Amino acid sequence: xKHVRGLxxxxxxxxxxxxxxxxxxxxxxxxxxAYDYEAIAADTSRESIAAGPLSLWRYENLLPAPIGDxxxxxxxxxxxxxxxxxxxxxxxxxLWLKYDGGNPTNSFKDRVVSVALSVARSFxxxxxxxxxTGNLANAVAAHAAAAGMQSVVFIPAxxxxxxxxxxxxxxxxxxxxxxxxDDVNRLCAELSSIKPxxxxxxxxxxxxxxxxxxxxxxxxxQLGWRRPDAVVVPMASGALLTxxxxxxxxxxxxxxxxxxxDVILHGAQAEGCSPIASAFEAGxxxxxxxxxxxxxxxxxxxxxxxxxxxxxxxxxxGGSMVKVPEVSVSDGIELLARTExxxxxxxxxxxxSALAQLVDGGKITxxxxxxxxxxxxxxxTLEALTPKDTxxxxxxxxxxxxxxxxxx
Amino acid sequence: MSVMVRVxxxxxxxxAESSEVEASGRTVxxxxxxxxxxxxxxxxxxxxDTGSLRRFVNLYLNDEDVRFLNGLDTQVPEGxxxxxxxxxxxx
Numbered sequence: 001x002k003h004v005r006g007l008x009x010x011x012x013x014x015x016x017x018x019x020x021x022x023x024x025x026x027x028x029x030x031x032x033x034a035y036d037y038e039a040i041a042a043d044t045s046r047e048s049i050a051a052g053p054l055s056l057w058r059y060e061n062l063l064p065a066p067i068g069d070x071x072x073x074x075x076x077x078x079x080x081x082x083x084x085x086x087x088x089x090x091x092x093x094x095l096w097l098k099y100d101g102g103n104p105t106n107s108f109k110d111r112v113v114s115v116a117l118s119v120a121r122s123f124x125x126x127x128x129x130x131x132x133t134g135n136l137a138n139a140v141a142a143h144a145a146a147a148g149m150q151s152v153v154f155i156p157a158x159x160x161x162x163x164x165x166x167x168x169x170x171x172x173x174x175x176x177x178x179x180x181x182d183d184v185n186r187l188c189a190e191l192s193s194i195k196p197x198x199x200x201x202x203x204x205x206x207x208x209x210x211x212x213x214x215x216x217x218x219x220x221x222q223l224g225w226r227r228p229d230a231v232v233v234p235m236a237s238g239a240l241l242t243x244x245x246x247x248x249x250x251x252x253x254x255x256x257x258x259x260x261x262d263v264i265l266h267g268a269q270a271e272g273c274s275p276i277a278s279a280f281e282a283g284x285x286x287x288x289x290x291x292x293x294x295x296x297x298x299x300x301x302x303x304x305x306x307x308x309x310x311x312x313x314x315x316x317x318g319g320s321m322v323k324v325p326e327v328s329v330s331d332g333i334e335l336l337a338r339t340e341x342x343x344x345x346x347x348x349x350x351x352x353s354a355l356a357q358l359v360d361g362g363k364i365t366x367x368x369x370x371x372x373x374x375x376x377x378x379x380x381t382l383e384a385l386t387p388k389d390t391x392x393x394x395x396x397x398x399x400x401x402x403x404x405x406x407x408x
Numbered sequence: 409m410s411v412m413v414r415v416x417x418x419x420x421x422x423x424a425e426s427s428e429v430e431a432s433g434r435t436v437x438x439x440x441x442x443x444x445x446x447x448x449x450x451x452x453x454x455x456x457d458t459g460s461l462r463r464f465v466n467l468y469l470n471d472e473d474v475r476f477l478n479g480l481d482t483q484v485p486e487g488x489x490x491x492x493x494x495x496x497x498x499x
Contacts, residue, residue: 011464022496023416025418025421027453028418028463028465029463030496131498179471182473182498183471185497186468186497189494189497193417193427194427201498209499237499286463288475301499304499305497
């Protein structure tokens with residue numbers, strides 16, 4: 001891999017070679033990809049990135065990527081949109097939405113999977129697997145299909161129909177496990193030691209997680225190589241927030257961003273599964289696991305693997321964490337749809353409601369330039385919404401006129 | 409109480425590559441002491457310097473994370489299954 005030195009334990013700094021391994025043998029700490037930043041700086045410019053593909057692979061120098069062997073079905077380089085009507089409603093001046101519903105399977109998980117499966121194939125794996133709350137399942141099944149690999153995805157029972165259909169259509173095996181996501185995750189952690197499979201978020205997790213940095217890379221590039229003042233990020237495992245922070249930092253390290261203040265990180269969870277936000281409130285260093293009970297199923301991780309780091313990053317940035325009441329999740333979805341024409345899923349509803357709460361609470365101020373990460377599309381989670389009544393008429397002009405009378 | 413303990417790959421160098429070993433103890437803490445007597449070095453890999461469960465280790469009694477029970481003081485019933493699993497996964 002280009003510019004990759006190996007893996008290193010985030011806790012005890014023990015070095016390991018590039019391999020399908022995610023945990024330090026000494027302390028069980030998470031392994032991370034270690035780069036040669038000097039080599040990246042020498043080899044990477046704003047111009048070289050601009051000349052790259054219109055996918056996350058334009059940032060190949062900052063990703064763990066096998067050279068010339070990538071599974072790229074177009075993940076990444078999604079739109080960064082101004083949100084003037086939502087901004088006006090919230091009392092903000094400079095608000096942007098990074099909308100990842102435009103990915104091949106309509107969520108940010110295509111980013112991490114494009115990286116994970118490319119790496120998995122280079123390791124010689126023929127079967128890819130994952131523990132998923134739905135979006136990851138879609139992304140793994142789709143990328144595996146396009147790469148001619150087999151997929152086995154494990155999901156908790158009771159997921160939204162759209163997420164199940166959007167996985168099984170690609171032809172892989174879908175295993176519905178009785179229990180919560182945390183049960184599924186534990187099962188996969190155990191399976192990964194007996195099956196010769198690449199579990200994207202277990203044994204190839206160090207590579208997989210790096211894909212999320214591209215949300216920061218794109219944000220900076222699309223803003224004209226600048227940082228926003230603050231970001232709002234939904235949290236499940238906490239890895240997305242942690243990697244967005246890392247992404248902005250790396251751009252400065254390799255000289256693509258000028259030196260500047262850290263981006264203020266705000267993390268969002270739904271109240272029914274808010275172990276990281278609860279630890280933040282309590283001033284705790286560690287996250288106490290919970291049993292999730294939330295409408296935001298894609299965020300329903302009760303024992304978040306990166307909660308500890310998400311807390312550290314958020315505190316160091318001067319940011320905060322928000323618990324969104326369950327009833328406000330659909331309000332957030334509707335607000336975004338009504339003001340900006342974007343139909344997001346429950347996780348996006350959590351992000352938008354959290355943004356509103358942060359503005360109300362004075363944690364985000366009108367002078368700040370803010371990016372909200374809207375990580376998935378609403379069509380997969382229709383169950384979360386109660387459709388509004390339609391106006392029913394016969395196919396006659398006078399009936400339509402009468403029915404719409406008084407309506408503007 | 410004598411129980412079976414599932415050992416993750418990261419610790420199998422201490423258990424002669426066995427993925428499952430026997431141990432006994434009234435509580436989870438006692439059980440870890442017994443594991444240490446049978447497989448020296450294993451305790452320091454599971455517990456930190458203060459004697460708490462390491463941040464990135466999950467211990468399950470049957471299907472329940474001991475953090476939801478009484479932590480290391482959790483009673484271990486006869487015939488239970490204990491699993492030691494790296495916490496860093498998922499998401």
